[in-house]
Amino acid sequence: MRKGMTFTRFIFEEQRRVPESTGEFTLLLNAIVTACKEISDDVNRGQLINVLGSANTENVQGEMQKKLDIISNDIMLKALEWCGHLAGMASEEMENIYPISPQFPRGKYLLVFDPLDGSSNTEVNVSIGTIFSILRCPEGTTDPTEEDFLQAGTRQVCAGYVLYGPATNLVLTTGQGVNGFTLDHDIGEFILTHPKLTIPEDTNEFAINTSNFRYWEPPVRRYIEELFAGADGPRGRDFNTRWVASMVAEVHRILMRGGVFLYPKDSRENIGEGKLRILYEANPMSFIVEQAGGASTTGRERLMTVQPYTLHQRIPVILGARFEVERITRYHLIADSAD
Structure with a gap:
């Protein structure tokens, strides 16, 4: 049975x-x-x-x-x-x-x-x-x-x-x-x-396409540089990186064992405000992650509060372990206040 x-x-x-x-x-x-x-x-x-x-x-x-x-x-x-x-x-x-x-x-x-x-x-x-x-x-x-x-x-x-x-x-x-x-x-x-999946508040694992490093905004580069520095850097511990190029697979891994996922805005013309679509990818995945105890942000605001204005609108997405998402958001707000 x-x-x-x-x-x-x-x-x-x-x-x-x-x-x-x-x-x-x-x-x-x-x-x-x-x-x-x-x-x-x-x-x-x-x-x-x-x-x-x-x-x-x-x-x-x-x-x-x-x-x-x-x-x-x-x-x-x-x-x-x-x-x-x-x-x-x-x-x-x-x-x-x-x-x-x-x-x-x-x-x-x-x-x-x-x-x-x-x-x-x-x-x-x-x-x-x-x-x-x-x-x-x-x-x-x-x-x-x-x-x-x-x-x-x-x-x-x-x-x-x-x-x-x-x-x-x-x-x-x-x-x-x-x-x-x-x-x-x-x-x-x-x-x-x-049943009742939850995401740990902290993590040692992150997912991002590091080949795009040179296109990211300073807050994202700051965060990733800290993770790369590992135990010798300001975070004082080592981190592992993963990248599957499938948001479903990335979020599933986070739900199973924790982590944080980033697809931020960057300076490329075809990316601009983001790669992922707010209606079809960002909102549903953010809803799931938040309901599992994680967090989701554009880097500057809670993603699920953003009002879409077109059917295929794209948006920056950062989601997963709550402590890491809060840290990345804080780096964005610090950088914005300094401008």
Whole structure:
């Protein structure tokens, strides 16, 4: 007999704790998870079914798309447009919002997602994933516009990701802590394996692409130089660095064993205010990290309080161990006050 609670039972038991619940949110989550199981299958069989490699197309940000980017995006749309729980969707891979067809019933939620984060790693068999965030559609709105999606991270109803690696993991928060599940392929169900995940306040591990050092602002360079100095520097201890180039994998590692992740703004023209998208990556991951006891910042302010102004807006992201995030924020504020 397998140990652990299934995701389906977990969600239904959580639903029972909310007397006014209609079950709509629970059914939406189940539909999202079913779509991610299909994506997981395509990722696992990628070389066998010829879905790896470039699609020779660009997304709205001008980035080259992989075949699996397009396939994963289509899976999410087709699995969720008919379910009756959404008023609209927005994806990192699409320029405009995706309205629900008149042939399907409308729901009271909006979904934003990155269908395949870290897809540049598909050919080298490195962990990648799907990130999603659920928002409430404004009351009385049946045909949402782009503006309805532009909600600060603090207004998220739910955030989660599915990591496609040696195991397929689902991590989820509805604002009541963070729980992790592992897909049992034999029965096709996610099983609760990591209840009540927490991030240690301190850490000796950090993740950042150090090849971009020369482009960073002085506060970030100051922080990284201190870590590189190790036991001989002002921090008085050694630090380890990690970099996977997949935000899902980076955040998952932090949830499992601690750490801090940085993708700051820099001076390159194509980066500017940041690389990661606030709606599809930064907000959902910040929600998860904060619910696990960590912190998230742009370097100057709490990330989830930032009001988005465009669908594909980018933002600097620093998240993870609370003490380290607070230190980096302090360095930014010191530098700004000296200007």
